[in-house]
Amino acid sequence: MHETQLPSMPMLGRTVVALNTYDVVIIGGGVGGLTLSVKLAQANLKVLVVEREKQPGKIYKGELLQPKSLQGFQLMGISQEVLSESFSLPKIHTYEMNKNKNGELEEALYIPLDYLRLPAPFAEARMIPHETLKKILLDKAKEFSGFHYWNPATFHSFSEIDEQNNEFKRAKVKYEKKEIDIEAKFFVGAEGRASIIRKAMGEVVTTTKYNHQFLTVTFPRPSDFTEARMYATHEDFIGLFPLPNNKIRSVMLIKPGDYKLMKNEGLETFYDSITKFEPSLKGYVQEIKSWKEIQLMIPIRHNIKQYVKGNAVILGDAAHSVHPMAGEGMNLAIQDGMVLGELLDWMFSNDNTDPKHLRYYEKVRKNRSDRISRLSHLSAMAYTWNFRWYQKLRMFGLKRLERNPILHYKHMLNISGIGWWPYTVLDGLRFLGPRWAYSKKTFARKKNNVIFQNKHDHPWK
Numbered sequence: 449m450h451e452t453q454l455p456s457m458p459m460l461g462r463t464v465v466a467l468n469t470y471d472v473v474i475i476g477g478g479v480g481g482l483t484l485s486v487k488l489a490q491a492n493l494k495v496l497v498v499e500r501e502k503q504p505g506k507i508y509k510g511e512l513l514q515p516k517s518l519q520g521f522q523l524m525g526i527s528q529e530v531l532s533e534s535f536s537l538p539k540i541h542t543y544e545m546n547k548n549k550n551g552e553l554e555e556a557l558y559i560p561l562d563y564l565r566l567p568a569p570f571a572e573a574r575m576i577p578h579e580t581l582k583k584i585l586l587d588k589a590k591e592f593s594g595f596h597y598w599n600p601a602t603f604h605s606f607s608e609i610d611e612q613n614n615e616f617k618r619a620k621v622k623y624e625k626k627e628i629d630i631e632a633k634f635f636v637g638a639e640g641r642a643s644i645i646r647k648a649m650g651e652v653v654t655t656t657k658y659n660h661q662f663l664t665v666t667f668p669r670p671s672d673f674t675e676a677r678m679y680a681t682h683e684d685f686i687g688l689f690p691l692p693n694n695k696i697r698s699v700m701l702i703k704p705g706d707y708k709l710m711k712n713e714g715l716e717t718f719y720d721s722i723t724k725f726e727p728s729l730k731g732y733v734q735e736i737k738s739w740k741e742i743q744l745m746i747p748i749r750h751n752i753k754q755y756v757k758g759n760a761v762i763l764g765d766a767a768h769s770v771h772p773m774a775g776e777g778m779n780l781a782i783q784d785g786m787v788l789g790e791l792l793d794w795m796f797s798n799d800n801t802d803p804k805h806l807r808y809y810e811k812v813r814k815n816r817s818d819r820i821s822r823l824s825h826l827s828a829m830a831y832t833w834n835f836r837w838y839q840k841l842r843m844f845g846l847k848r849l850e851r852n853p854i855l856h857y858k859h860m861l862n863i864s865g866i867g868w869w870p871y872t873v874l875d876g877l878r879f880l881g882p883r884w885a886y887s888k889k890t891f892a893r894k895k896n897n898v899i900f901q902n903k904h905d906h907p908w909k
């Protein structure tokens with residue numbers, strides 16, 4: 449663990465206070481940055497998290513924890529806290545509804561997306577309030593003397609870069625009304641979509657935009673509303689995900705412009721859009737008293753080529769924003785933090801801090817994130833066009849996915865993050881062929897082989 453403190457000194461008309469040196473500086477104390485900070489603090493490294501927004505944050509973000517993230521929390525020793533503050537969802541019940549010309553709804557198809565098909569202990573997802581999860585992570589990190597947290601503090605730019613050696617040497621951070629120069633062996637950009645470190649790395653972002661937006665809000669629920677439900681017609685989509693303490697998080701797909709229209713019409717329009725699908729929420733959704741509580745979310749997908757340049761590395765939304773339909777954004781950030789944390793721990797404990805080893809992180813995480821990004825994009829595309837024939841096509845797809853045990857398992861495995869079973873030409877036959885068109889033997893043999901092992905998660909060890 450390195451520690452250097454220089455006295456304050458005047459320089460070029462401004463005061464540069466003590467130069468702070470850390471093993472790792474993380475810009476952004478979101479779920480990704482905080483997960484990484486816990487791993488590094490547990491490894492006795494000197495780590496600084498710089499977070500701009502006063503905590504707790506006020507924006508709705510991801511709250512669905514996939515099994516791989518839950519497994520990682522167990523290894524980090526925060527399983528108990530996460531379990532007691534979250535709500536188990538072994539299934540996501542998906543309903544396709546027929547909507548007639550009068551707007552009346554009738555169930556046309558029911559499909560459960562079933563985590564119980566996965567082996568224990570991976571047979572559930574869990575909902576946790578985003579800020580609660582961040583607090584659990586922060587409290588854990590604070591147990592370690594090597595952990596430092598500046599909040600509110602803002603990273604502006606690097607003040608010194610050795611271009612020739614691709615080395616980011618010093619960063620400028622505004623904290624407690626002072627501009628402070630910080631030095632670190634490694635800088636991590638965990639600042640979300642508009643990452644400054646990503647820009648400093650010169651990474652060019654490929655952006656995908658969508659023809660829809662979402663409204664999202666949390667409100668009270670009846671105590672017996674305990675299962676996640678998604679409802680869709682040819683022109684609507686809502687998701688209802690129970691949280692602890694009798695709360696429920698809703699997401700509603702809307703067309704651009706609808707937000708303004710709905711606001712003009714009043715909150716009744718919003719209430720009706722929920723209760724027409726789920727009458728049991730009458731009287732509960734009305735607890736939302738103002739449009740200010742409802743957040744507009746504009747989905748976007750970002751892809752970049754590299755997560756690493758010299759001693760700078762990016763994770764989470766800074767590296768890959770994904771469409772929220774599959775509930776993956778937060779999980780990718782958490783799992784990035786876990787893998788990068790293990791790698792940096794290994795590098796420091798082997799006294800081998802050559803930045804070239806950061807490529808291991810990129811190797812493990814980029815493939816996985818790109819695949820999940822594609823899956824999330826495809827899930828979004830399934831709800832993109834509001835034609836009746838398009839809904840019929842989606843229903844056909846959902847039915848085929850659910851009825852073939854290999855396809856269903858593959859889907860749940862791939863979104864869970866615990867493994868990856870590639871899609872092949874054979875899946876086309878499974879998809880189109882009869883229900884029994886799969887080999888029980890192959891399924892039994894392969895289903896466990898496709899789960900990530902330590903050698904896949906940490907190939908440098």
Ligand SMILES: Cc1cc2nc3c(=O)[nH]c(=O)nc-3n(C[C@H](O)[C@H](O)[C@H](O)COP(=O)(O)OP(=O)(O)OC[C@H]3O[C@@H](n4cnc5c(N)ncnc54)[C@H](O)[C@@H]3O)c2cc1C
Pocket residue numbers: 475476477478479480481498499500501505507508509510511512601602603604638639640641644699745763764765766772774775776777778779781
């Ligand atoms: C509005 C919104 C709604 C979302 N809803 C869902 C959802 O329903 N489901 C889902 O799975 N995912 C959702 N996501 C995505 C998911 O929340 C993110 O993928 C996840 O939070 C990414 O974590 P992160 O740590 O990478 O980034 P973030 O959570 O964005 O954290 C980045 C942090 O960096 C800080 N920061 C930024 N710039 C600086 C700076 N210069 N200096 C210091 N600090 C800085 C920010 O204040 C922030 O706290 C949503 C995202 C957004 C923005």
